[in-house]
Amino acid sequence: xxxxxxxxxxxxxxxxxxxxxxxxxxxxxxxxxxxxxxxxxxxxxxxxxxxxxxxxxxxxxxxxxxxxxxxxxxxxxxxxxxxxxxxxxxxxxxxxxxxxxxxxxxxxxxxxxxxxxxxxxxxxxxxxxxxxxxxxxxxxxxxxxxxxxxxxxxxxxxxxxxxxxxxxxxxxxxxxxxxxxxxxxxxxxxxxxxxxxxxxxxxxxxxxxxxxxxxxxxxxxxxxxxxxxxxxxxxxxxxxxxxxxxxxxxxxxxxxxxxxxxxxxxxxxxxxxxxxxxxxxxxxxxxxxx
Amino acid sequence: xxxxxxxxxxxxxxxxxxxxxxxxxxxxxxxxxxxxxxxxxxxxxxxxxxxxxxxxxxxxxxxxxxxxxxxxxxxxxxxxxxxxxxxxxxxxxxxxxxxxxxxxxxxxxxxxxxxxxxxxxxxxxxxxxxxxxxxxxxxxxxxxxxxxxxxxxxxxxxxxxxxxxxxxxxxxxxxxxxxxxxxxxxxxxxxxxxxxxxxxxxxxxxxxxxxxxxxxxxxxxxxxxxxxxxxxxxxxxxxxxxxxxxxxxxxxxxxxxxxxxxxxxxxxxxxxxxxxxxxxxxxxxxxxxxxxxxxxxxxxxxxxxxxxxxxxxxxxxxxxxxxxxxxxxxxxxxxxxxxxxxxxxxxxxxxxxxxxxxxxxxxxxxxxxxxxxxxxxxxxxxxxxxxxxxxxxxxxxxxxxxxxxxxxxxxxxxxxxxxxxxxxxx
Numbered sequence: 001x002x003x004x005x006x007x008x009x010x011x012x013x014x015x016x017x018x019x020x021x022x023x024x025x026x027x028x029x030x031x032x033x034x035x036x037x038x039x040x041x042x043x044x045x046x047x048x049x050x051x052x053x054x055x056x057x058x059x060x061x062x063x064x065x066x067x068x069x070x071x072x073x074x075x076x077x078x079x080x081x082x083x084x085x086x087x088x089x090x091x092x093x094x095x096x097x098x099x100x101x102x103x104x105x106x107x108x109x110x111x112x113x114x115x116x117x118x119x120x121x122x123x124x125x126x127x128x129x130x131x132x133x134x135x136x137x138x139x140x141x142x143x144x145x146x147x148x149x150x151x152x153x154x155x156x157x158x159x160x161x162x163x164x165x166x167x168x169x170x171x172x173x174x175x176x177x178x179x180x181x182x183x184x185x186x187x188x189x190x191x192x193x194x195x196x197x198x199x200x201x202x203x204x205x206x207x208x209x210x211x212x213x214x215x216x217x218x219x220x221x222x223x224x225x226x227x228x229x230x231x232x233x234x235x236x237x238x239x240x241x242x243x244x245x246x247x248x249x250x251x252x253x254x255x256x257x258x259x260x261x262x263x264x265x266x267x268x269x270x271x272x273x274x275x276x277x278x279x280x281x282x283x284x285x286x287x288x289x290x
Numbered sequence: 291x292x293x294x295x296x297x298x299x300x301x302x303x304x305x306x307x308x309x310x311x312x313x314x315x316x317x318x319x320x321x322x323x324x325x326x327x328x329x330x331x332x333x334x335x336x337x338x339x340x341x342x343x344x345x346x347x348x349x350x351x352x353x354x355x356x357x358x359x360x361x362x363x364x365x366x367x368x369x370x371x372x373x374x375x376x377x378x379x380x381x382x383x384x385x386x387x388x389x390x391x392x393x394x395x396x397x398x399x400x401x402x403x404x405x406x407x408x409x410x411x412x413x414x415x416x417x418x419x420x421x422x423x424x425x426x427x428x429x430x431x432x433x434x435x436x437x438x439x440x441x442x443x444x445x446x447x448x449x450x451x452x453x454x455x456x457x458x459x460x461x462x463x464x465x466x467x468x469x470x471x472x473x474x475x476x477x478x479x480x481x482x483x484x485x486x487x488x489x490x491x492x493x494x495x496x497x498x499x500x501x502x503x504x505x506x507x508x509x510x511x512x513x514x515x516x517x518x519x520x521x522x523x524x525x526x527x528x529x530x531x532x533x534x535x536x537x538x539x540x541x542x543x544x545x546x547x548x549x550x551x552x553x554x555x556x557x558x559x560x561x562x563x564x565x566x567x568x569x570x571x572x573x574x575x576x577x578x579x580x581x582x583x584x585x586x587x588x589x590x591x592x593x594x595x596x597x598x599x600x601x602x603x604x605x606x607x608x609x610x611x612x613x614x615x616x617x618x619x620x621x622x623x624x625x626x627x628x629x630x631x632x633x634x635x636x637x638x639x640x641x642x643x644x645x646x647x648x649x650x651x652x653x654x655x656x657x658x659x660x661x662x663x664x665x666x667x668x669x670x671x672x673x674x675x676x677x678x679x680x681x682x683x684x685x686x687x688x689x690x691x692x693x694x695x696x697x698x699x700x701x702x703x704x705x706x707x708x709x710x711x712x713x714x715x716x
Contacts (some may be wrong), residue, residue, distance in 0.1 A: 070441030077590035088441060166588035168443035169436060170456035170463065239331070247627055249441035255582075257424070257438060259368070269653075270327050279322035285313040 009122025011032045011077065019124055023136045031055035033140070036098040043094060044152030051075045052084075052159045070249060079173070080165055083182045084252065086152035087145070087189050091245050092225060095144055099193050099214035103200025106133040107283065109210035117288055124283045134276065137197040138190075145190040149182060169254035181251055188248045192264055195241040195271030196221060203277040204247050205286065238263070241271050242264070299675040342515045343522040345546050348511045353524055360549030366426035366582075367519065367573035373566050375685050422571075432583040447585040454585040455596070463587040466596035485527055507531055507636030518543045518552040534707035535559065535637035536687050542702055548575065558686045559704075565687050633711055640701035640711045673705070678714035 027033055047069075057074045070088040074081040110116040119129055121201050156162070165178030173181075176193050189287075199218040221242075227233055228240050244264035250257040348356075354383065415421070415437075422438040437444040442459040448468065455464040474665030513527035523543040530537050536559050544554035589595045631642040670681030680693035682705055691699040691708040697715075699708045 035529075073459070074590075077461070095680070131380045164589055165589065166458075166461070168458040169445050169586055170442075170447075170454075170585060205428070215607055229627045246441055252437075253436075253438070253443060255424075255579075259422075270323075274320050274327070278317075281313075281319055282317035285309065285316055 017121075018028070020126070022136055023133060024139055025130050027140065028143075032105075033102065037144060038147050040094060040098060040144055041151040043090050044082055047086055048075070048082050048152070048155035049070075051089045057081060059127060061190065064256065066174050070246070074286050075156070075161060077157075078165060078178075079160035079162050080153070080178050082156035082160065082183060083152040084185065084249070085174050087185060087248065088246065089102050090148050090244070090250075091189055091192070093221075095141075095148065095189070096143055096193060096196050096221050099137065099141055099196055100200050100221055101214045103137045103225060104213035104215075104217040105195045106137055106201060107204040108148050109204075111208040112210045120288060127280060130205075130280055130283050131283050132243070133204075134197065134201050136278075137201060138194060141193040141197055142187075142190040144154045145186045145193075149186040150157060153175050153182070166251045167254050170212035171254045174225065181244050186247045188251065188264075189245075192245050192248065195268040195275075198272040198275035198279065199241070202275040202282065205279045205282040208289075239267070241267060243267070269286050300695060336650040338476050338479070343517060343546075345515050345522055345524060348512055348524060350526065353526055353549075354510070356549035357551060358549075359546055360545075362548050362550050362575060364427065364549070364577045365427045365573060367424070367570045367579040369422070369425055369568060370571050371568045372420040372425060372564070373417055374563050375418065375565055375687055378517050417634055426578040426582050428578055428583065429578075434578075434582050439558075445585075447583060449583045451587070452585075453596075454587070456585065460592070461587075461588075461590065462594060463590045464594045464596040465587070478703060507638075514542070515546070516543050517555075518545075519573045519575065521552060522546040523552050530637035532638045534703045536689065536702050536704055543569070550575075558685060562686070628712070633699075633715075638701065638703045638707060640699050640708060641701060642711070642715065643698040643700075644696075673709060675709045675713050677709070677715065680712070682708070 031164055042170045047179050051072065069085055071081045071084045071141045076283050107116065110119060120126065124132075163175055164172045165175060165181070189262050196217075200213070201218065203220070204210075204218045207216075225242055228237055229243055244267060246261050247260035250259075327675040338416075339550070424436045424438060426434045431448075431450050433446075433448045435446045439459075442457075445454075445456045447454045448457070453466045453467045453468050455466075456462070457464075458578075507530065509529045510532055511527050513525045516523050516525050521529075523545050526544055528540040528542065538557040538559040539560070540557075541553070541555045542551050544551050552573065554566070555564045555569070556566040558565045631644070633640045633642060670683045671694070673682045674682060678694055680691055683690045683692070684705060688700065688702050689705050689708055690701075691705075691712055693699075694711060697712070699711050701708065701711075
């Protein structure tokens with residue numbers, strides 16, 4: 001009976017859930033997606049092994065706090081810190097790059113493969129298709145982050161002891177609470193990527209070449225990351241989407257420091273609104289010829 | 291190919307408008323969103339900044355009394371510190387108003403492990419750039435200051451006679467004992483320096499220091515009102531009357547309700563951005579949670595005995611550095627330092643350190659030319675007067691003259707005043 005209703009002009013919300021489900025399955029069945037996830041899962045393993053080898057003979061010295069990614073000196077004491085280190089390592093580049101690939105490919109890839117018009121034949125409407133594509137990308141953000149976190153947790157548990165977690169403020173919390181904070185951090189990291197996902201989606205509506213869209217999104221990401229490090233641009237930097245990315249570490253302070261976290265989420269929402277609506281404006285008025 | 295025209299799309303009926311017009315309307319949406327966001331970002335701080343609340347008039351005298359009377363013991367909040375002294379490597383002692391010429395040398399001298407967690411070197415970082423601090427205080431016995439860094443934090447916890455410093459970057463905790471009453475002994479520096487420096491980070495003590503310096507050399511007025519950290523505040527405007535001072539003005543925003551200084555801004559005479567800007571971005575006068583002030587070194591952290599470390603450091607570096615250690619204010623310095631002299635008074639005080647035997651290593655290095663001398667040449671500008679010749683090092687606030695015979699003149703005064711002082715000493 002739902003099929004009968006599906007033919008009507010106003011499909012039930014369930015229908016778009018079906019569309020979303022099929023989109024997600026298609027995306028996650030692609031070899032490209034799996035390869036991206038495999039690379040992401042490999043990063044924590046590499047970091048973990050590197051730290052293990054480095055500190056293996058020298059004892060649990062911690063190896064000095066200077067240099068290296070955040071939290072790395074803590075990893076030897078507590079495997080859970082590998083989760084934080086891995087997220088800090090992958091967040092500036094690996095994670096957003098894979099988001100850029102998925103988001104850039106979302107519509108432009110379909111257009112390039114000539115399948116976009118078939119998608120539009122279905123009575124879903126362009127707005128709905130766009131939303132489904134965006135939701136798929138966001139799902140990938142979450143999955144990718146969780147893959148990094150879980151892989152790091154597994155590696156950390158295998159190579160290093162687990163136990164009480166020392167927060168940045170020097171307070172110790174139980175391992176269970178530490179796990180909860182790790183999960184919260186993974187979610188915040190995933191949310192940090194929604195701005196970039198919207199940018200990628202917008203770029204994807206501009207062209208009919210999947211490769212071009214991916215390259216543009218990733219190029220844009222690198223450019224913005226570079227701009228974010230130039231001190232002369234400090235006036236603009238608070239409005240660049242990666243600016244507050246590392247604020248997820250604020251969840252590890254004793255009274256959690258919400259200021260930057262809020263700024264980050266607000267900024268991501270703003271980027272999602274601006275570029276999401278730009279993508280909508282472009283996609284719903286565009287001539288689809290492929 | 292009408293089949294692919296967007297107007298054909300199901301569920302997107304839009305009346306009889308032309309596709310072109312519809313396109314324009316749709317593109318207006320993201321533009322509008324971006325515009326509203328930009329307007330909000332641009333206007334909200336502007337409104338917040340111009341919001342000067344209506345408060346009953348108050349004289350400068352009363353306002354200062356209000357500050358002095360203020361007995362707020364409990365507060366927690368976030369402090370934003372930005373310093374722009376014009377020379378990033380400048381020792382931080384100057385930021386606190388003292389003549390901390392020795393701090394830089396001291397910092398360099400202590401290049402041993404554990405130093406990264408030592409309070410002195412960490413607090414020195416506050417002397418340049420922008421930092422966020424979280425402060426909490428509950429009476430004179432319990433204070434906590436955390437320097438919030440990117441993915442790292444540095445905490446100082448003072449509870450009774452225990453002082454803990456924890457550096458998350460190196461996972462090191464430094465433990466020291468605060469003095470009960472005694473001021474002397476070899477451990478003088480840490481316990482004294484610690485709580486002192488700790489308090490320097492809050493606007494209260496900076497303001498207090500300034501008020502002490504006021505006299506007939508200073509004009510103190512109330513200059514309107516402001517909103518700081520969401521609270522109504524009076525603005526105290528402090529201006530040096532002496533023309534040679536490099537300090538343009540100092541503004542202290544004082545909470546109208548309880549007299550707590552909320553913001554401290556020091557603008558150099560040369561204009562531009564504030565040289566020192568310390569202010570609460572949010573503040574709460576409720577009693578902070580008690581567990582904020584209890585610190586147990588986390589498992590796996592390296593614990594350094596701060597008292598012992600300091601004692602060995604002093605032994606190693608000998609007397610020279612011991613003198614620097616007790617930098618507290620000009621008075622202490624004068625006592626400890628044979629060659630130090632303060633000329634003038636008020637804002638135009640100039641500290642003179644007699645060369646050669648004195649403690650400033652740069653004075654000697656420079657005299658012996660070589661690479662160090664060349665390096666100094668690149669930093670300082672050559673000046674000469676009837677005193678002979680020397681090099682002038684200048685920043686936005688503090689100028690220093692090192693004469694060729696090694697005497698150092700330092701002060702928050704313009705270059706001419708330093709040369710005059712040198713001439714007069716001749």
